[in-house]
Amino acid sequence: MKQILLKKNVLNNNNEIAEKLNNSFNEQGTLAINLLGSPGAGKTSVLEKIIAGLKESGSLAVIEGDLYTAKDAERIEAQQVPVVQVNTGGGCHLDAKMIDNALEHLDREALDLLVVENVGNLVCPASYNLGEHLRVTILSVTEGNDKPMKYPAMFQKSDLIVINKIDLLPYIDFSVEEARKDLLSLNDKLDVIEVSCTTGEGLDHLTQYLTNAMKKQGELCA
Amino acid sequence: MHELSIVSQMLAIVEENCREHAIRQVKRLVMAIGEFTCVEKEALRFAFDSLSPDSIAAGAELVIRSVAPKAFCEGCQQEFSITFTEKNCPTCGIRSQKIVAGEELHLESIEGEEENETDSSEKECTE
Numbered sequence: 313m314k315q316i317l318l319k320k321n322v323l324n325n326n327n328e329i330a331e332k333l334n335n336s337f338n339e340q341g342t343l344a345i346n347l348l349g350s351p352g353a354g355k356t357s358v359l360e361k362i363i364a365g366l367k368e369s370g371s372l373a374v375i376e377g378d379l380y381t382a383k384d385a386e387r388i389e390a391q392q393v394p395v396v397q398v399n400t401g402g403g404c405h406l407d408a409k410m411i412d413n414a415l416e417h418l419d420r421e422a423l424d425l426l427v428v429e430n431v432g433n434l435v436c437p438a439s440y441n442l443g444e445h446l447r448v449t450i451l452s453v454t455e456g457n458d459k460p461m462k463y464p465a466m467f468q469k470s471d472l473i474v475i476n477k478i479d480l481l482p483y484i485d486f487s488v489e490e491a492r493k494d495l496l497s498l499n500d501k502l503d504v505i506e507v508s509c510t511t512g513e514g515l516d517h518l519t520q521y522l523t524n525a526m527k528k529q530g531e532l533c534a
Numbered sequence: 535m536h537e538l539s540i541v542s543q544m545l546a547i548v549e550e551n552c553r554e555h556a557i558r559q560v561k562r563l564v565m566a567i568g569e570f571t572c573v574e575k576e577a578l579r580f581a582f583d584s585l586s587p588d589s590i591a592a593g594a595e596l597v598i599r600s601v602a603p604k605a606f607c608e609g610c611q612q613e614f615s616i617t618f619t620e621k622n623c624p625t626c627g628i629r630s631q632k633i634v635a636g637e638e639l640h641l642e643s644i645e646g647e648e649e650n651e652t653d654s655s656e657k658e659c660t661e
Binding site: 313314315316317318319320321322323324325435436439461464465468494497498499500501 | 646
């Protein structure tokens, strides 16, 4: 009998590709963002609203992930931003290989910012690195206060939480204070920004946050 | 989570290592699964039972070792147990977000019969 001792990460393949991607983003001075959240949280809407502001600070491109349709890519295309739609055909998260393949269709050398909008899902994407620098998770107020604690891994691994649809606060039973408390109990390094795509509140702040991150990445990698 | 996909990738790692180390039949596999990964043990077993019969691990025993989450306190230079929401060092009370255990999805060991094995003496090699 023979025993082989390993400590092999089962997701090693994905992590190796993610690391290669991250290295190439650093070489090119590109900030890569993994945009996460439930279906309907407002990932595409928030992105649509801040794209114009982000474009002022550099060149950007988007990779859209969905099971089916190119509906989200069409919305981004209407903003005159290069976009690639990845359809997983059933897969509930994007992985690093899919990003690597999608980048073949974009001019990656020229990019200051790459936003990858992940499949709507608060579970699986948490485990799959895409080579990103920032994980931005959208949590909409209509999803309820219990979501951070029900999906702790996703929120623990995020860098920025965007609390969306705050214009609806007068009509629903959601406490922003409680949400912030729960979120920070999972990860006390989290930044939290409240926005509304309907009224525009908070979007300038969000744009500024991401623009600062882009500038920092550009300086780091110069 | 993707218990089926995890087992599928795990079996690919097993096949590769068995080729490399001339193992012809796997008898035992040990996995370390961190509690923060939210991988369901029973679902993992179910996936293994479904996929392993067509692999070199057919009939093998799957041992799943759960790894409790821990963080590291820089001030006290010690590891301590944590939960998703409780991450304060028991000694100094300061919170640490430096997670050192609990996020593993590791294949730890493969035990099997070598090709052309004539005796049952155990050999061990480390990667």
